[in-house]
Amino acid sequence: MTDSNFEISDIDGPHAGQSVVTSGASPDEASAAMVLVHGRGATAQSILDLADEFRREEIAFLAPQAVRNTWYPQSFLAPLDANQPYLSSALSLLETLVSDLESVGIPPERVFLLGFSQGACLTTEFVARNPRKYGGVAAFSGGLIGSEGTPREYEGSLDGTPVYLGCGNRDPHIPVERVHETEAVLTELDGSVTERIFEGMAHGVVQEEIAHVDGMVDDLLSE
Numbered sequence: 001m002t003d004s005n006f007e008i009s010d011i012d013g014p015h016a017g018q019s020v021v022t023s024g025a026s027p028d029e030a031s032a033a034m035v036l037v038h039g040r041g042a043t044a045q046s047i048l049d050l051a052d053e054f055r056r057e058e059i060a061f062l063a064p065q066a067v068r069n070t071w072y073p074q075s076f077l078a079p080l081d082a083n084q085p086y087l088s089s090a091l092s093l094l095e096t097l098v099s100d101l102e103s104v105g106i107p108p109e110r111v112f113l114l115g116f117s118q119g120a121c122l123t124t125e126f127v128a129r130n131p132r133k134y135g136g137v138a139a140f141s142g143g144l145i146g147s148e149g150t151p152r153e154y155e156g157s158l159d160g161t162p163v164y165l166g167c168g169n170r171d172p173h174i175p176v177e178r179v180h181e182t183e184a185v186l187t188e189l190d191g192s193v194t195e196r197i198f199e200g201m202a203h204g205v206v207q208e209e210i211a212h213v214d215g216m217v218d219d220l221l222s223e
Contacts, residue, residue: 006062008100013089015071020064020097021048030060032110032135032220033101035094039117041069047116053210054217060106064093072145076121077178079147087125087145094126112136112220114213116205117173121145124165124182131156131189135220137163138213140205141171143178144185152181158191162216165193166209168201 006020006027021044027033034054038047044063051061071090072083080087098108112135115123120142127137128144131154143165144152163186167179176197183195198206 006100008093009096011089011092011096013085013092014067015086015089015093018065018067018093019044020062021045022060022062023048023051024055024059024061025057027060027062027101027106028104030106031058032112033060033062033106034112034114034217035097036061036063037071037094037113037115037119037123038063038066038069039115039119040071042117043069047119050114050116054214056217056221058221059217062097062101064097066090071118071122076118076142076145077147077175080145080150083145090122091126091129094122095130098130108135109133110135110220112138112217114138114140115142116140117142117203124186127158127161127163127191128152128154128185128189131158133159134161136213136216137161137191138209138216139163139165139182140209141167141174141203143167143174143182152185154185154189156189158186158189161191162219163191163193164209164212164216165195166198166205166212167196168198168203170200171203173203
C-alpha cells in the first residue's frame with residue numbers, strides 16, 4: 001500500500017485537523033497497527049520511514065503530524081502548564097487515534113506505540129495517563145513529561161504491556177534519571193519494562209534498539 005492519510009475524529013486545541021500519514025496494510029484490513037510519533041522539528045513522513053525496519057504485511061503503520069512539527073513548545077522537563085494547550089491537544093490526538101483504530105477493528109492490545117525524542121516523551125506520558133493493555137510501547141530517547149518532582153499520580157494498569165525504554169548516557173536532551181523514573185512509574189503501572197542505557201551514546205537510535213523492538217513486534221503477531 002502506498003502512503004496515504006487516515007482520517008481521525010475531531011480533537012480540540014492546536015493539533016486539531018492535523019493529518020495522519022499511513023503505510024502498510026489498510027487499517028480496516030490489518031490485524032495490528034503501529035503508531036509512530038515523530039520528534040521535535042521532524043515530520044510524520046520522516047518517522048514513518050522507520051516503519052521499514054518493522055515491515056509486516058498484516059500491520060498498518062500510522063504517523064500523526066504535529067502542528068508546525070512540534071508537539072509542545074518548551075522542554076519536556078518544563079512544568080506541565082508551560083506546554084499547554086499543546087500537550088493536552090497532542091495527548092488527545094493519540095487517544096483519539098487509538099480509539100479510531102479500535103472502531104475499525106484494531107483494539108488497543110493490537111496497537112504498538114513507538115516514539116522518538118519528543119515523540120517518545122509524548123508516548124510514555126500518554127500510556128501512563130491512559131494505562132491499558134497495549135500491543136507494545138517503545139520510547140527511543142525520551143521519558144515522562146514534567147519538571148522534577150511532578151506528581152506521578154496515574155491510575156490503572158498496563159496489564160503486562162511490553163515496554164522498551166532506550167537512551168544514551170550522553171544524551172544532551174534526556175537525563176538518564178528521567179528514564180529511570182519512567183521505568184519505575186511504568187513498572188508500577190504493571191508494564192513489563194525493559195530499560196537499556198547505552199554508554200557513550202548521544203541522541204539517537206542504534207541497531208540494538210531496532211532489533212529489540214522487531215522482536216517485540218514478532219511477539220505481538222504471534223499472540
